[in-house]
Amino acid sequence: MAKSPGLRLVESPIPEIQPNECLVHVRATGICGSDVHFWKHGQIGDAVVNNDNGLGHESAGVILKVGKDVTRFQPGDKVAIECGIPCSKATCYHCRTGQYNACPESVFFSTPPHNGTLRRYHAHPEAWLHPIPDNVSFEEGALLEPLTVALAGIDRAGLCLGDSLVICGAGPIGLVTLLAANAAGAEPIVITDLDESRLAKAKDLVPRVKAVQTSRDETAKDLGERIVQTLGQEAKLVLECTGVESSIHAGIYSTRFGGSVFVIGVGKTFQTIPFMHLSFREIDLRFQFRYHDIYPKAISLVAAGIIDMKPLVSHRFALEDGVKAFEAASNPASGAIKVQILDC
Template sequence: MSSTTAEILERKPRNIAVNTNPQHGLHLVDSEVPEPGSNDCLIHVRATGICGSDVHFWKHGKIGDMVVVGENGLGHESSGVVIKTGSQVTRFKPGDRVALECGIPCSLPTCYFCRTGRYNACPDVKFFSTPPFDGTLRRYHVHPEAWLHALPDSLSFEEGSLLEPLSVALAGIDRSNLRLGTSLVICGAGPIGLVSLLAAHAAGAAPIVITDLDKNRLDVAKKLVPRVRTVQVDKGDDTRELGKKIVDSLGEETELVLECTGIESSIQAGIYATRFGGAVFVIGVGKDFQNIPFMRLSSKEIDLRFQYRYHDTYPKAISLVSEGLIDLKPLVTHRYILEEGVDAFATASTPASRAIKVQILDD
């Protein structure tokens, strides 16, 4: 064990984690500091963002078929420092700063999806924080070397943890074929909507409209990208009328919608705002069954498409932030230490807090 590792463990011996359970509890737990396997690294997790899915697992106990059935650690937007390496690790050493990609596929040559590069679809993927796998919102976490990404010195740990939601946005940008001059509507100005706005702006989408119920979030969007046009949604809005309101703001029916809420009425409004031959790309997570304006999709030849996580996005995300094309720093509105993890979740799940991205930090 290196002196650096010994010093860290002596200074902070408790391996604290934030867990939920089937009773919708949320609490801190202590566990042993794990030993890395031969191809693993032991990470001191320095920053973790709270994702909407973390809140959903806590509040609702499931997302689709992914169900909390026991004690389950949360968190998958993380960065940190390598403090110990397994015997076969060659790319990293203690002291290296890293971002954690938390979807670990089987990587077997017999797996069609891993073999063809679409490893996000691997049926045997181990995604940290998705039941039954514990998350990375803990002090010490063992992570496979192959799914760690070197974090440049120019990027903070907070920015390193934000590479995960940026990866979601980049996957959406790639799959939707957004290009220079694509007219765009982004439904939802939460963290994914805002990071999608930053990515779409960098990609040259124009013009852009973003929608939300929360005026504060629309104001944040305007500060991030001053040229964006905003449409405030009111609860109970007729979705056809909301679609028209979006079109009026954009100045035309849109080529592309990036739907970042998963809410039925928002998806409907996005469809009503889309032109013939356009596409509605749903990134948000919503109810298992939803109603859609089927004949509008049919008669306008609108493609309704979906996204499941991401693949091969972290290197691109690191480059975009390092080169200054995307600035993630303004997204962090609230910071807590690890011991305040329960309070951090309360802030992240309370609209009155006006949180965009809540970060849990451990120095």
């Protein structure tokens, strides 16, 4: 396992843009759990921090300059930054079939060895910038990235009106997933977490949601039974937003025959599963890797007021205080939900 790298603020030159790129003044960037994980542990799966590596991939800003081949934008336009850049070659099966998140040559800013967007100025290809309307703030624009993760999970899991749902984890992704599932008409909904304050936040966001506070001393089977009792039935769908092995197990034990457990969270490289329980109950266990073709949908839902993510931002820091921002994001005692770094 890689050693935990240090975290520091550095000065860098304003990047030169290519003909198909725009220079963006990044106005808001959220700190993702993966950013903290790279800082604390130095790797996620096969992605290993071997050298200096800039973090951040939840960003929005304003265009300052456009390359000579850019046709869709001009200086002054507000944009959200989609950070996964596929090769887009006609010979790439995944790009050709629309699954560009699986492109083996993709560049994902903030994933080693590619620097992230947590910087004042960032050069980005025109094709992977999304216009955001005036009624969507830069903070909301930065929150679009975790919203795309939630929407991709809901789409792939096939959530329908009236589906009984369990959301494991009331962190940022779990809460965004709750907002999206509420908009999609899931009913009833249970959300779980160790942290009582996060469950209270979930109730503030969606008052009808039922909360289950978990305990490290409780077995996954017992927790699964308690989830079912609170839900009033076994779940048709579980959206697992932590990646924690015990939480995945509890989600599995709360799922009905023929139901699905859909893992959105990022966890340990190797984990065990209750294999025969899944088999005897025909429970589908599925996973998600990022997203594709979701940003326009996310922008329209936020712009229309169908999903309101503004209450998720709990802490705000200036770019110069980025290290303090990461300390708050990684410390449970801070009570942070979503920490954002802003540059005016």
